[in-house]
Structure formats: structure tokens, C-alpha cells
Amino acid sequence: MSFKVFLGKYSTFSNNHPFLDIFLSSFLTFLIFQASHFNAFISNCWVIIQNYLYLWRTKLEEFIKMKKITIAIDGFSSCGKSTMAKDLAKEVGYIYIDSGAMYRAVTLYSIENGIFNGNTIDTEKLKQDIKNIRISFKLNPETGRPDTHLNGVNVESKIRSMEVSSKVSPISALDFVREAMVAQQQVMGKEKGIVMDGRDIGTTVFPDAELKIFVTASPEIRAQRRYDELKAKGQKASFDEILENVKQRDYMDQHREVSPLRKAEDALLLDNTNLTIEQQKKWLFEQFNKITG
Ligand SMILES: Nc1ncnc2c1ncn2[C@@H]1O[C@H](COP(=O)(O)OP(=O)(O)O)[C@@H](O)[C@H]1O
Numbered sequence: 046m047s048f049k050v051f052l053g054k055y056s057t058f059s060n061n062h063p064f065l066d067i068f069l070s071s072f073l074t075f076l077i078f079q080a081s082h083f084n085a086f087i088s089n090c091w092v093i094i095q096n097y098l099y100l101w102r103t104k105l106e107e108f109i110k111m112k113k114i115t116i117a118i119d120g121f122s123s124c125g126k127s128t129m130a131k132d133l134a135k136e137v138g139y140i141y142i143d144s145g146a147m148y149r150a151v152t153l154y155s156i157e158n159g160i161f162n163g164n165t166i167d168t169e170k171l172k173q174d175i176k177n178i179r180i181s182f183k184l185n186p187e188t189g190r191p192d193t194h195l196n197g198v199n200v201e202s203k204i205r206s207m208e209v210s211s212k213v214s215p216i217s218a219l220d221f222v223r224e225a226m227v228a229q230q231q232v233m234g235k236e237k238g239i240v241m242d243g244r245d246i247g248t249t250v251f252p253d254a255e256l257k258i259f260v261t262a263s264p265e266i267r268a269q270r271r272y273d274e275l276k277a278k279g280q281k282a283s284f285d286e287i288l289e290n291v292k293q294r295d296y297m298d299q300h301r302e303v304s305p306l307r308k309a310e311d312a313l314l315l316d317n318t319n320l321t322i323e324q325q326k327k328w329l330f331e332q333f334n335k336i337t338g
């Protein structure tokens with residue numbers, strides 16, 4: 046072991062008095078080698094300083110990571126999950142991921158690429174294509190919210206259509222589709238500091254999430270909220286059709302074999318039937334503060 050490496054290693058033994066450590070080690074080196082080894086003295090000092098900088102950076106990173114948490118928001122269709130998830134993420138500077146948008150994007154791809162024949166799905170073709178389906182989120186500066194991109198194309202508006210809503214649940218029940226989406230979602234949440242909403246986030250994607258919420262509201266209220274939203278966007282909408290779709294999707298999502306929609310045992314239940322957007326936002330923020338504050 047060279048002397049330089051030896052000193053570098055030795056210096057990390059005491060982390061309580063780094064400056065004293067640097068000074069003493071350097072002074073010792075200086076005494077031993079005196080002026081004729083001035084270069085060795087300088088370079089040993091530099092190795093020791095680098096070691097400390099590395100140690101402090103690692104500790105700082107650990108501290109930042111420790112403070113960030115993972116937030117999983119699951120629940121029934123159209124009950125306000127993404128509204129509250131987006132608001133919280135914006136407020137606390139976390140990443141927001143709408144996992145439902147990912148299943149919607151796969152569904153749109155299937156519609157546009159002949160994978161649907163009526164209601165029958167060509168699962169073999171989708172299985173082959175799934176590795177070529179790239180889903181990403183990019184901030185829309187106009188709305189201040191992330192838009193969904195499918196293979197580089199902005200599909201945010203298209204994936205919210207009634208056609209996609211009516212076909213998304215059978216697509217999201219396919220095991221290989223779920224496997225691919227869950228793997229991507231777990232990579233997105235690796236560094237924590239994420240709010241993700243969906244159906245299986247607290248049970249499958251992030252079972253160790255520090256904060257889990259399960260949201261519900263009556264089907265009629267949920268259908269009315271979705272109806273109002275579509276109308277406000279100037280889209281055609283029928284309340285009865287939306288209510289039927291909401292009920293059907295709830296049923297399919299709860300009864301599929303892989304990762305069915307259910308409340309994680311350690312999730313907090315929020316029935317927001319009689320809450321305003323502001324009230325539910327406040328409630329969620331309080332839960333966040335209880336854990337991180
Ligand atoms: N507490 C609430 N009261 C009234 N409308 C709400 C409430 N929460 C959400 N909304 C509205 O309901 C619609 C569906 O909400 P969204 O967040 O997209 O639901 P989800 O993500 O659960 O499908 C949106 O138009 C949203 O603005």
C-alpha cells in the first residue's frame with residue numbers, strides 16, 4: 046500500500062474532528078519527510094481533504110434521501126386521486142406520476158395498432174409490441190402539469206376519451222402489461238420524493254410507501270365530477286354512459302387476477318363524497334406533515 050493510500054484510508058477513521066485530523070496528519074507527514082518531501086506533503090493533504098469531502102457528500106445525500114418519502118394514492122375511478130396527488134406534489138416539490146395514464150397510453154396504442162378486434166385483444170401482438178411502447182411525462186408549461194407522451198407524441202387529450210376509458214380495464218388486467226408498467230413505475234420512484242396515484246401503488250408498486258391513501262366516493266358523485274370535467278373541456282359527454290363506465294371499471298379493477306384494486310392494510314381511507322377539492326387537499330397535506338414534519 047502506498048503511503049498516500051495509507052493516509053487517505055487512515056484519515057477517515059475519525060470523523061468528529063476533521064480539521065484537526067487533517068492538520069495533525071499533514072503536520073506529521075511534514076515532520077517525517079521535511080522540506081525535501083514537500084510535494085508528498087501537499088498531495089497527502091489533498092487526498093485527506095478529498096476523503097472528507099466525499100464523506101460529507103455521502104452523509105448529506107443520505108440525509109436528503111431520508112427526508113423524502115414515497116406517497117401512494119389508490120382508489121376508485123374518478124374520485125379525485127390525481128387532483129390531490131398533483132396538488133401535493135407541486136406543494137412539496139415531489140415528482141407526480143399518474144399510473145392510470147400509462148395504462149391508458151398502452152390502450153391507445155392498442156386501439157391505433159390493430160390490437161383490438163371489437164372487444165377481443167390480440168394479446169400475442171401486444172406481448173411483442175410492449176417493449177416498443179415508450180411512455181414518458183413532460184411538463185406542460187401552459188397547465189404546469191405533466192402531459193403523457195406515447196413514443197414521443199403528446200397523447201394527453203386522446204387518452205382521456207371515452208373510447209380509451211371503455212377499453213382500458215381489460216388491457217390493464219393483462220399480466221405482461223402490468224409487469225412492464227410496474228417495472229417502469231418502480232424505476233421512477235427509486236429515489237423517493239414521489240407521489241403516484243393508481244390502483245395498486247400501495248399494494249404492489251410501492252408496498253413500503255411511507256404514506257398510503259385509499260380514496261373513495263359514491264359512484265354518482267364520481268360520474269358527475271367526470272361529466273362536469275368533460276363538459277368544461279367542451280367534449281361530448283353523457284352522464285349515464287360515464288356512470289356505467291365508472292361502475293364497470295370499478296368492478297373489473299376489483300375482480301381481476303393480477304393486482305386487483307383493494308385498500309392496503311396500512312392505507313388511510315378517505316371518503317371525499319362531501320369534501321371540496323380544497324378540503325381534501327388540506328387533509329392530505331396534514332397527513333404528509335404528520336410523517337415528515
Ligand atoms: N372533492 C372534489 N369535489 C369536486 N370535484 C372534484 C373533487 N376532487 C376532484 N374533483 C374533480 O373530479 C374530476 C376527477 O378527478 P380526478 O382527480 O381526475 O380523479 P381520479 O384521478 O381519481 O380519476 C376532476 O374534474 C376533478 O377536478
Ligand SMILES: Nc1ccn([C@@H]2O[C@H](COP(=O)(O)OP(=O)(O)O)[C@@H](O)[C@H]2O)c(=O)n1
Pocket residue numbers: 121122123124144145146148149213214215217218242243244245246294298
Ligand atoms: N395503477 C393502476 C392505474 C390504473 N389502472 C387501470 O387504468 C384505468 C385508468 O386509470 P385512471 O387512473 O386513469 O382512471 P380514472 O380514475 O382517472 O378514470 C383504471 O380503470 C384501471 O383499469 C390500473 O390497473 N392500475
